[in-house]
Amino acid sequence: MHPLFLPSSSSSSALFLLLLLLLTLQTLTSISLSQPEALPSPEKCGNFSISFPFHLSSSSSSSPVPFRLTCANSSTLFLHRNHQTYRVIEFFTDGLLVDFPSSPCRQFNDLRSFPFSTNQFFSISFENVISLYDCEDSSLCKAGCESNVLFGCDGREEDETSGGGDIGCCYPLSDHSAWRPGDDFSVFGKYGCRGFSSWVVPRGRNRGKRGVKLEWAIPRNSSEGTCDPEARTVNATAIQGSVRCVCRDGFAGDGFVHGNGCLRSCYRDGNEVYGNKCEIKKHNGKKLTVLAGVLAPLFILGSLLALFCLLKRPVTTTHEGQHFDHSPTTTTTSVSFRKGYTKTRLFTYRELEEATKGFQDSQKLTQGKTGTIYSGNLKNGTRVLVHKVLCENQIEFLEISSQIDHLSAVLHRNLARIIGFCMDIGYNPVVVYEYPVNGSLEDRLRLGLDWCKRVNIVAEVAGLLALLQYENYPPILHNNIGSGYIFLDEDFQAKVTGFGLQRKQRTDSCMYDVAVLLLEIVTGSKQREENVTQALQRIRCGKLEEIVDPSLYFHEQPVVYREQIGLVADIATRCVLFGGDGKFGMVDAARELLQIAENNGGGGCDKKGDGIEETFSNSSLLQMISMSPDSIYLPKT
Template sequence: MPLPCQPFFFHSSSLSPSPSHIHPSPPMSPPWWRCSSFLLHFLFLLHHTDSSLPQCCGSIQIPFPFYLNATSTLSDAFSLSCINSSSLFLTIASQTYRILHFFPDGVLVDFPNTTLCRHYNDLRSFAFSGNQYFAISTDNVLDLYDCEDSSLCKPDCERTSLMPGCDGRAAGYPSCCYPLSDHSSWRPGDSLTAFSQYGCRGFSSWVVLPRSRIGKRGIKLEWAVPTNSTHAACAANANVVNATSVASGIRCQCRDGYSGDGFPIGVGCLKSCIKDGKEVDGNECFRNKHGRKKAIILAGVLTSTVCVASLLTALFLLKRSIRSEKLMICEQNNINISRAQQKSSRLFTYHELEEATKGFSDGQKIVDSCSCSATSTLYAGVLMGGSRVVVQRVENENESESESESEMESVLLRLETLSAVSHRNMAGVVGWSIDSESGLVHVVYEYPENGTLRDQLRRARDENVGFEWYRRLKIAAETACILAFLHHEISPPIFHHDLQSGCIFLDVDFSVKLGGFELHERCRRRNDVYGLGLVLLEMVTGNMMSRSDLQRIKKGKVEEMVDPSLYYHEQPAYWREQIEIVADLATRCLLFGGDGKLGMVDVARELIHIAKEPPRPPAAATALEETFSNSSLLQMISMSPDSSIYVPYK
């Protein structure tokens, strides 16, 4: 039965800390919070990371044991790469293979370094011989050519037709057919180069699809887990199956009446049956299709009863809250609830993050954000294993206990909402640490290879390190695009509310990874379009916006405020045009972003247009400069009081 795809949020191979690694956390929490946070955590895991949900590359479901990114404790041998949400690739011994099809015991891969419609391959160029995880499957059927020994050809496999076009041969039937299951001239574990000794120079390969006599081109690789691996154990109701081609390798197979992958770190084995001609598992086997309406009504009544009982219990516990007990989302509960969450997220202790950030020292500080009665700060840190991270420390300064408890629940719901978003420009979250007593919330992000936008601007200004305009413009466009996505493609929309250059992380290729979202509800006031306007001006000037910059903008003297490291007057005319247009866009964000007259989609569209616009002849620069200097927008700014645009003091 096909399963929906698992949504992504956390991207860390680290497991939740084991009991031996848990240090006592200094803050304390009442018992109501321990229960309610457990319930929230349970609902979050149940809704978002069911361990039975496969990962996906676009619409392609990825079965166990394969995985994307660093979200599994299994060997790197099963790690896949997803390209453009449409193609999956497996790397074995530095050679990359495109995956065409998944089987329960293997994968069908394309011939490496070939065009899509090439049917024959040189035997000498395909030297794959397997390892402890993969080997050439005996299910492959070969079409050999230019062989000196015709005894290789087996007539009993020629009745299998091939798919036409790129998947097979237009002729429909092979010429010299040899099934690897024959074993007379090839043994499991061998390389296909074994056929070279018979004078064969080339081959084509295909596999007969299940319940079909049609062959699909490609090479099937059998997978297995080494018997000496810590994962070479099967779940309940599963049997160990020895691999055919992978030496000393095993797989797990669910017994009759059960379905699943058979591994305890996967979905295990679920009770199955045939229902309406389809194999189903779990409660579907016991559902009476004639009493479906009654079952639905009963389920509704039971659900309502459970919800009311849970609410009454929570209210009772709220009244009995004791501030001397510390918050601990029980690790054992995490393990029992969802193995998938255990593999993908990590619950940190306070001491782990304190050590990683050197006691949250000022030297590790990346950016401050003080708003209303909460303070959010980003710190650089190094975990025990050497992994670099960014820790967002959010402090709640409410004196009222009831307000503090309500705010903490709001923060958890905000984290849950953010956790459901999967986008290449969202910062990868490794895990979190929450404590209700002290009002501390820590969100742990993957460390950006190139730091933050603020870091790069500072280095360009103070250390004369090159940070070219085209790169700044690309960062601006990507930032606007991810914000537009969050505003208009997510329901309900997600707003950052604290956008600044220190929250824009930069990956190894300077691609944007947005983090540092405002978590406290009452502090979510700053408009994202307005915040992006400040960031755009910071990209142009190299500094956080000041009132002197505002005066220059009013007078149309953009060149006087451009970051000196950009060497404005030495740049090509079209770059100078782009800088001026972005400065103009930034002022519009400041003027019209706060009241909603300018939306993030409009800003993103304009930045993309600027970035993709081809260079213009030098004459256009003068005309644009005159237009910019005399624009009605700048006249509007010059006639407006300073208070119409809020400028933070340095």
């Protein structure tokens, strides 16, 4: 069977109508379906109720192995990790409180007595507050930490201490200055500390429970991590790339498809009830008749329109083994921002699974707020980037389908060309991009990249983002720009991928992302939130050279390049400080970066092709960028 190439105008209409029909059918079907009237009974161990993904080792649950627990004497619950046994004290929605392994209760424990290593399922939580004993470096102690009420050994009230009574040097793990996610408590040994105790202090409270809280989560791309349609996905705070499912308001359950899912919850006669018991029985038949009467004509009309669009659709085919035409005549060679006719292929999910080897981790290139990008090879040998877009519900699914068609019609030399997409019901939307030959900016920074290329790349990216934001309606915001989503062609020109295609996007977060990107080309490394704060502090204190990428050999650079590094760092600072209130926008950043890149044009920077300023040709933004800051009008978004 030959793959079809659909023109974007007709395919968008047909696709949207087909999606509308499917959703209509689903709505009609869901009216007649019934929900269970009670949540399944959880496993028990003494006073503990055990919910998915946790389960007893004696059960036949399909939960991941790391969440297996053992119940001793029908009352005491244990977690087993790396040949260590931890007694469970309490469950939280995002974690569990455990005791120190196989040791009697004591005021201070050895720093090596809790050898817990972080993995994709568990990590020591930020909510732990620890008391350190006999530390040589008192700078570790944090003022105000002692105001927490921390109970003594065994939690006896008579041993309660507060106000800094006898808890030694107090340090909250949320401070991040000495302890980072992935560390265990032995890291405090380098400060000369000899022992520690731990409490969990939930956010917004000042009373601690003795023990160590472990955060749990499930890898985002695993089948066990699939959320119920009535649940939202929550990112773990201390475990990168892992999530939890939380039922939305009005629903109860564990939130996972492989668990109990989510049931509608409400109160009747003072008692919490679930499922059908929450439905108002009276007049249900009449309501169903009225609703069916309204939806049936829409269904018939939609069917006729969809059939008409499909019959009118022009179709071309490619033969087996034939490659996509990547010649400049069929793609955009112009650096201008314009819309035009473009062909995008409609893939099946199975095709893209085969291309990415089942979306294996070995094919994963980058992951962020907008989804995950994989490397793939189509059957005809074409290498592609496959972006699995994050999508939480059906409304977002429809928004993304519209935005994909809109974005694929945008022709710009710094926008990676969209080859096709997949919108199969039941799966995340997937966008297929061309694969630029020089890989991602993130990889190139690790290998080493000269300053000229770095500043040219970010100038091109900022120019593209400004054009998409201010010269396009509705505006297109990237929502997660970073070095992992920027790829480079044979001339090291930027090719941006990985757009977040939901419409609920904010310009202030885009400016922060640009700041992080600029800091990354200065420092040569990925910037976590705490690193961004520290980097900006050094910049504002005049200590820029302390954070510059060592591979740039800052002090050996020509004076003009050292000044440019300082200018880029200053732009990053203003993106953070003033990007949120509109005082410094994408146009401002693009204008200043363009000026820096233009100054490199005659300074020995190896630039190929048309000048970078042509990014803005045929655009009113070219005039805006040449204006003084006071004369620029920034459209509201």
